[in-house]
Amino acid sequence: MRALKLSFFLFILAGSILTGNTVHGQATADSVRSAGDTVKKKTPFQPDPKKAGLYSALLPGSGQVYNRQYWKVPVVYAGLGAAAYFINFNYRNYNRYRTAYIATIDTDPNTISTEIYSSADLKQLQDQYKQWLDMTVLITSLGYMLQVMDAVVFAHLKNFDISPDISVRFKPMAMPNGGGGFGLAFQF
Numbered sequence: 376m377r378a379l380k381l382s383f384f385l386f387i388l389a390g391s392i393l394t395g396n397t398v399h400g401q402a403t404a405d406s407v408r409s410a411g412d413t414v415k416k417k418t419p420f421q422p423d424p425k426k427a428g429l430y431s432a433l434l435p436g437s438g439q440v441y442n443r444q445y446w447k448v449p450v451v452y453a454g455l456g457a458a459a460y461f462i463n464f465n466y467r468n469y470n471r472y473r474t475a476y477i478a479t480i481d482t483d484p485n486t487i488s489t490e491i492y493s494s495a496d497l498k499q500l501q502d503q504y505k506q507w508l509d510m511t512v513l514i515t516s517l518g519y520m521l522q523v524m525d526a527v528v529f530a531h532l533k534n535f536d537i538s539p540d541i542s543v544r545f546k547p548m549a550m551p552n553g554g555g556g557f558g559l560a561f562q563f
Contacts, residue, residue, distance in 0.1 A: 468504045
């Protein structure tokens with residue numbers, strides 16, 4: 376029984392050293408409360424990275440709202456608006472020059488092209504707008520993935536400690552896994 380109590384104490388001691396809590400006798404400072412104590416310790420908001428990524432993937436910008444970074448939502452939608460404009464612009468011009476090119480190389484005498492360009496120029500314009508359309512879709516896809524990754528990364532780093540103290544501290548540590556022993560814990 377005494378060995379069980381000792382191993383339990385060593386387990387609590389090791390856990391408190393690893394998490395940075397202090398142990399006072401049999402109870403930690405957080406577990407000692409009086410009957411009339413109604414003060415609740417407010418924990419900072421820690422978003423779940425999986426939820427932030429899922430929300431942002433389903434509706435662009437909602438992961439940023441979940442992370443409480445409201446100022447990023449207009450940036451995301453301005454990017455989506457610009458992408459939609461350029462996709463539409465390049466798609467309409469691609470179809471316009473494609474139709475005109477097909478009309479110029481068509482052997483049907485009833486088909487008349489209203490464009491002033493030659494068939495070689497129309498082919499070049501068609502290919503150019505097709506290339507720009509493909510690049511716009513690719514950049515839009517990358518922007519979409521970037522806003523999802525932004526939501527996930529900022530959910531992970533929401534409460535990251537950015538204190539100027541980056542020293543290394545060495546602390547002794549009791550090993551709780553049965554056989555006993557001691558170790559050294561590094562705290563950066």
